[in-house]
Amino acid sequence: MRIALATCQTLPDLFTDDQLLREALEARGAEAHPLVWDSEAGTTDRPDLCVLRNTWDYYLKLEPFLVWAEAMATRTRLLNPWPLVRWNAHKAYLLELATRKVPTVPTLLARRGRPLPVAALAAAAGWTEVVVKPAVSAGAHRTARHVSADPAAQAHLDELVADGDALIQPYLVGVEGYGERSFLVIDGQLTHGVRRPQALTEGVALDRTLERVTPTDLEGERVRLALAALPVEPLYARIDLVPGLDGSPVVMEVEVIEPRLFLQECPEALERFADALIKIIK
Incomplete structure (x- = not known):
């Protein structure tokens, strides 16, 4: 039983949690190994099962990652399943x-190349502060809190939609x-x-x-x-x-x-x- 635990180049030996998972799988008789998704081995390995664990750079390389994940799903069983991975990759x-x-947190979606008027929309919704973030992101990448009427909020959104989709959400003080x-x-x-x-x-x-x-x-x-x-x-x-x-x-x-x-x-x-x-x- 060969199980690949997919990871990224900065964590070739897995994060601590998943090192423990590897040990637990090996204790059950499996051959568990880390697999850097965008390495040469990542494109050729044919494990019995591939589990996405520390592919924590995927949002920086979204299209190559999705191509890789779909291809892996044709070679073996991918977890979570490929259709769910594709669905979850965009915060829409x-x-x-x-x-x-x-x-859910109230969310406005601004499409690439089509910025929305942050101050006006936030005022209409009663949001005095907003969080602006990319629609494809993780770990607070390019995410910031703004006073809704501050021109910095609009500038941040404009910057994000210049190269991708973005979200506007209320800052939730709770x-x-x-x-x-x-x-x-x-x-x-x-x-x-x-x-x-x-x-x-x-x-x-x-x-x-x-x-x-x-x-x-x-x-x-x-x-x-x-x-x-x-x-x-x-x-x-x-x-x-x-x-x-x-x-x-x-x-x-x-x-x-x-x-x-x-x-x-x-x-x-x-x-x-x-x-x-x-x-x-x-």
């Missing part, structure tokens, strides 16, 4: 989730006390949650253990609603919640490509993930 999925009655709460689902089960500081600074350290949190009934309901609205069932998922404009939790992100799963914080989730992968290829 938030608009789709909202149409499916999933409470995140300052609540944090961003990430809830992890492995093989259909909500296994654990962690509280993270708000991610408005690119390059926040990954090498720290975060506080585990137990989901409230309402948080659990939001996670289940988001999962049910996905176009394909994932093996693993991370649902990030923040307090909405009315204070109740809303979905900020659904991550089903290569989310950090906080397996160090939850050893039982690590075991469940390894068991699920072995079950798939047996």
Whole structure:
């Protein structure tokens, strides 16, 4: 049983969480190995299963990554499945989730080459502060908080739409006390949650253990609603919640490509993930 754990050039030996996953898979008799997706081996390897884990540069090389992922899905089983990867790569999925009655952060989508009037739209929505970000991004890349009427907000959006799509969202002040709460689902089960500081600074350290949190009934309901609205069932998922404009939790992100799963914080989730992968290829 050969399992490739796809990663990026800056993490050729995997992130700590996924080193633990590799060990757990090997303890179950699998041959698990890291595979840098855009290396020569990445284009020729034919494992029994390829799991997207630390491909954390994909948003910087989106088209090559999607070509690679689709090709890998023709050679072996890709997890999460290719159609879900393609769907999740652009944050317009938030608009789709909202149409499916999933409470999400209010989001305006500006298409490439067509900037929207930030100040006017924010004033109409009652947003005194906004967050402007690329529609294809991760780790707060090119993301910033602005006073809505500040010309810097418009300048930031104009810069982003010069080379891609972008989002405008309200800054949700409730995140300052609540944090961003990430809830992890492995093989259909909500296994654990962690509280993270708000991610408005690119390059926040990954090498720290975060506080585990137990989901409230309402948080659990939001996670289940988001999962049910996905176009394909994932093996693993991370649902990030923040307090909405009315204070109740809303979905900020659904991550089903290569989310950090906080397996160090939850050893039982690590075991469940390894068991699920072995079950798939047996």
